[in-house]
Amino acid sequence: MATMAAELPVERRTELIRRAAARVGTSILVLAALWGLWEGYRWLWIHEGWTWPFVVNDTTMPHLHDIFAALWGSASPGGVGPRLITVLVKGALFTAKEAAAGFAIGALGGFALGVLLAQFRLLQRGLLPWIVASQTVPILVVAPMVVVWANPKLPDSLKDWGAVALIAAFLTFFPVTVNTIRGLQSADRRALELMRSYAAGDWRILWKLRFPAALPYIFAALKISATASVVGALIGELPSSIPNGLGAQIINFSQYYTTQPRGLWATNLIAAALGISFFLIVLIAEKLVVRRAPENLV
Amino acid sequence: MSSTAPAAVQPVPRGGLGKLVGHRLIDWLPAVIVLVGIVGLWQGLIVWLDVQQFLLPKPTAIASAFWTDRQELLHAGWYTFQEALGGFALGSGTAIVVALVLARWRPLGAALMPYFIAANAIPIIAFAPITNQWFNGGLTKSSKVVIAAILCFFPVLVNTLRGLTSVRPQDLELMRSYAGGQTAIFRRVRIPNALPFMFTGLKVATVLAMIGAIVGEYFGGALNALGVLILARSRIFLFTQAWAGVFVACLFGLGLYLAVALVERVVLRWMPSTLE
Amino acid sequence: MSVVEISGVSKRFGATTALEGIELEIGEREFVSLIGPSGCGKSTLLRIIGDLIDPSGGKIVVNGKTARQARKDRDYGIIFQDPVLYDWRTVAKNVALPLEMARWPRQKRMARVQTMLELVELTGFENHRPWQLSGGMQQRVSIARALSFDPALLLMDEPFGALDEMTRERLNMELLRIWAASGSTVVFVTHSISEAVFLSTQVVVMSPRPGRISEVIPIDLKQPRTATTREEPRFFELVTQVREALHLGHDLERAAPATSQQAGA
Numbered sequence: 001m002a003t004m005a006a007e008l009p010v011e012r013r014t015e016l017i018r019r020a021a022a023r024v025g026t027s028i029l030v031l032a033a034l035w036g037l038w039e040g041y042r043w044l045w046i047h048e049g050w051t052w053p054f055v056v057n058d059t060t061m062p063h064l065h066d067i068f069a070a071l072w073g074s075a076s077p078g079g080v081g082p083r084l085i086t087v088l089v090k091g092a093l094f095t096a097k098e099a100a101a102g103f104a105i106g107a108l109g110g111f112a113l114g115v116l117l118a119q120f121r122l123l124q125r126g127l128l129p130w131i132v133a134s135q136t137v138p139i140l141v142v143a144p145m146v147v148v149w150a151n152p153k154l155p156d157s158l159k160d161w162g163a164v165a166l167i168a169a170f171l172t173f174f175p176v177t178v179n180t181i182r183g184l185q186s187a188d189r190r191a192l193e194l195m196r197s198y199a200a201g202d203w204r205i206l207w208k209l210r211f212p213a214a215l216p217y218i219f220a221a222l223k224i225s226a227t228a229s230v231v232g233a234l235i236g237e238l239p240s241s242i243p244n245g246l247g248a249q250i251i252n253f254s255q256y257y258t259t260q261p262r263g264l265w266a267t268n269l270i271a272a273a274l275g276i277s278f279f280l281i282v283l284i285a286e287k288l289v290v291r292r293a294p295e296n297l298v
Numbered sequence: 299m300s301s302t303a304p305a306a307v308q309p310v311p312r313g314g315l316g317k318l319v320g321h322r323l324i325d326w327l328p329a330v331i332v333l334v335g336i337v338g339l340w341q342g343l344i345v346w347l348d349v350q351q352f353l354l355p356k357p358t359a360i361a362s363a364f365w366t367d368r369q370e371l372l373h374a375g376w377y378t379f380q381e382a383l384g385g386f387a388l389g390s391g392t393a394i395v396v397a398l399v400l401a402r403w404r405p406l407g408a409a410l411m412p413y414f415i416a417a418n419a420i421p422i423i424a425f426a427p428i429t430n431q432w433f434n435g436g437l438t439k440s441s442k443v444v445i446a447a448i449l450c451f452f453p454v455l456v457n458t459l460r461g462l463t464s465v466r467p468q469d470l471e472l473m474r475s476y477a478g479g480q481t482a483i484f485r486r487v488r489i490p491n492a493l494p495f496m497f498t499g500l501k502v503a504t505v506l507a508m509i510g511a512i513v514g515e516y517f518g519g520a521l522n523a524l525g526v527l528i529l530a531r532s533r534i535f536l537f538t539q540a541w542a543g544v545f546v547a548c549l550f551g552l553g554l555y556l557a558v559a560l561v562e563r564v565v566l567r568w569m570p571s572t573l574e
Numbered sequence: 575m576s577v578v579e580i581s582g583v584s585k586r587f588g589a590t591t592a593l594e595g596i597e598l599e600i601g602e603r604e605f606v607s608l609i610g611p612s613g614c615g616k617s618t619l620l621r622i623i624g625d626l627i628d629p630s631g632g633k634i635v636v637n638g639k640t641a642r643q644a645r646k647d648r649d650y651g652i653i654f655q656d657p658v659l660y661d662w663r664t665v666a667k668n669v670a671l672p673l674e675m676a677r678w679p680r681q682k683r684m685a686r687v688q689t690m691l692e693l694v695e696l697t698g699f700e701n702h703r704p705w706q707l708s709g710g711m712q713q714r715v716s717i718a719r720a721l722s723f724d725p726a727l728l729l730m731d732e733p734f735g736a737l738d739e740m741t742r743e744r745l746n747m748e749l750l751r752i753w754a755a756s757g758s759t760v761v762f763v764t765h766s767i768s769e770a771v772f773l774s775t776q777v778v779v780m781s782p783r784p785g786r787i788s789e790v791i792p793i794d795l796k797q798p799r800t801a802t803t804r805e806e807p808r809f810f811e812l813v814t815q816v817r818e819a820l821h822l823g824h825d826l827e828r829a830a831p832a833t834s835q836q837a838g839a
Binding site: 023026027030053054059060122123125126127128129130133135136137138139140141142144145149223226227230231234235238239246250253254257258261264265267268271272274275276278279280 | 325326327329331332333336354409410412413415416418419420421422423424425427428431432433440505512513516528529532537540543544547551552555
C-alpha cells in the first residue's frame, strides 16, 4: 500500500541506480537538444534575416555560452566587483528563504483549512467559491499593500521578507486545500465502513484512513505549490522594492537590458534553477514518503 | 474512462467546483450567505477599527470608485482580457497539438513528460521583461500574449497528455480486435478519454492567463491596459481606484473560468455526476 | 470444417513458458471451454487465437486463414471480464462501435443495433449510459456488441466472472440461446467447473507450468441445456470428471516440476 518494507534487496538497488543513471543520461541529451535548438534557431533567423515573430540578434537572443560566460564575469558593467553568479545566487537564496517560509505556512495552513472544509460540508460550500475567486486577484498589484501593512507588525528580523513570505503563502495554500479536500473524500467507502465497524471515532478515521488516502493527492498539490511559492516570492518582491532578493535583480537587469542583455538571461537561468530545485525537493520527499506515488498531477 | 466497478484511484483531481460544492442551485446558498457576511464584516471592521483607508478601502468606497470609473475600467479590463484570451488560445492550442503528437509516439512522450513537469516549475515572471524587449518594447499586446501563452502551455500539455495516454490495455485490445489502426484508436478512444483531463488543464490555464497578462504589463504595457492602470493609480496613492481595478481583473478572470467551465459542462454531459 | 486449428503452439514471456505444445481443433458451432488454475495460459491462448498476442512458435489457422488475417477481416468478436464500454457513448452507440469501424451505412447500423439489443433483451435501453446499467446488463451490451457484425467466432474471457451466481446462471442460459440463434462458434475461458460443463460441447482442461492441455472432455449432455440440466446425474458425473482432470494436472505439476521452471523466475 502506501508504505512498504524498508529493506530493498540488492537487485532492486542496482535497478534503481541503473534507472537513475538512465534518467541523468536522458537529461543531458534533452539539455543538449535544447541547446542545439536554441543555437540553430538563432543562426537560421539571423542568416535569413527573418523578423517574425521577433528580430533575432545578440541583444534579443544572446548565445547560450555568452550567457554562461557572463555568469562568471563581474556583475556590474564596469568590470569590477563581485561575480554575477555570486550576486545572483545570493539573491536566489534570499528569495528561497521567503519561498520556503511561504511554502511552509501555505502548506500547513492549506492543509488545516482543507481538513476543516472536508469535515464540515456547509463550511465547504460557503467558503470554497470565494477561496477560488481569491486566486484570481492579481497578486502583483496587491503585494506592495501587503508589505506596507505587514511590516510594522513584524519584528525587525522578519521585516520585508516576512511579508513576501506571506504573499508566497497565499499562492501556495490554494492547491493544497483543494487537493486535501479531494484526497480526504477519496477514501474507499468500504474501508470507511470497516473503520466504523470498529467503532472508530471521526478523528481516528481521519488519521488512520483518510489521511493516508489523501497523501498522493496532497503531494500532487505540494509539487504545484513548490513552484507557486517561488513565483509568489518573486511577485512579492518585484513591486515592493526589496533589495536583497532575486526580484530586485530582475528589475535591475531589465532596466539595463539594452546595454547588458546577458544579465537578465542569466537571472532567468538562476530563477529557473531555483524553481526546479524546489520542485525536485518536494518530488524526492514524495518518493520517500509515498513509495507508490504515481506521477500524476495537475 | 470506461465503465468498471469501483473507479480507479488516480490522484488527478477532475471535475471542478461543481463537484466539490454541489450541482444544485441550493448548494450555493451558503456561499452567497458567506459573501454577504464577508462584505459586511469587511465594511464593519474598517469602520470600527478605523483601518487606514489607503491600505484596504471600504467595500462601499471601492464600489463607488468602480461605478464612477466603470467605462475606463471595463475598457482597460477588456484590453487586458484580450491579451489573456489570446495567450490562453495560443498556449492551450499549441499544448493540445503537442500532446496529440506525443501521444502518437508514446515512448517519446513518456520520456519527455518529466521534463515538461520540471519546465512547469520555472517561474515565467522573470521572463516577462525579455518578451517585452522582443515585441515592440512591450507597448503592444503581443508580449503579454506570449507570457500568458507560456503560462498556459504546460498545465494544458501535461493534463491532456495524461488523458490521452491513460487508456487501459483492454480498451486497446478491443480496438485491435476490430482491426482498428492508430487513427481509429485515437479518434474513438484516446481523444474522448482525454477530454475530462484536458478541461482540468484548461481551467487552471484560465486563471493563469489573466495573471500572466497583468504580470507582463507590470514590466511595460499600453496606457489603457488594466495592469498598467492599476499600478499607475497605486503609485499616486489612489488606492481605492486601484482596488476597483483589481475587482475588474477578478471579474474578467472569473468570467473566463466560468466560460470554460460552461463549455465543459456541455461537452462532458455524458459524465456520471457523482453526488458525493 | 474446423473453425480453429492450433498445432504445436507455444508462448514464452521472457524466462517463463506460458504455453507449450498446444494442439487443439475446434469445429463449427462448437462451444469449447478452456478451464484451469491461474497461470495455465488459458487467457493467453484465447488472445493468441485472436491475434492479440503473437505465439512464440507453432501454427494457428482461424476460419481457414492466419490469425492475423482473421482479425483484420473481423472474423471474431471478443468479450472480456470487464465490459469495456465507453462512458461517452450511449448503449446503442457502444453496440454500434464495430459497425462504425467497418463502415456500415447509418440505417443498416441502427437496424442491426436494434436487433442485437432485442437479442440480449435490452430493448428500451438504447439511450442509456453505461454507468446507469448494472454489471450484468453491461455485460449483455458487450455481448450484443461482439455479435453485432455476425462473427463466425466468439472469444470470451471469463465474461461472467465479476457477477453474482444468480445473474451468472441467467446469463448462461441467455448465452446458450444466443449461441443457438446465431450459429457461431464459441471459445470460452472460465474458472467455474459447473459453468464450463453446463455451457460446453467440449471442456479443455489446462494445467500450468508449463501451460498445456492435460485433457479434452466431450460433454454429451442433451441440447438445448435447460435449468434442469444442472440437476441431472450425468451433469454431476461430468463435473466430477473435470474436477479430477484438474486435480491430476495440478498434482502432476507438484510432483515433478517441469523443466521450464528451472529457467523460471
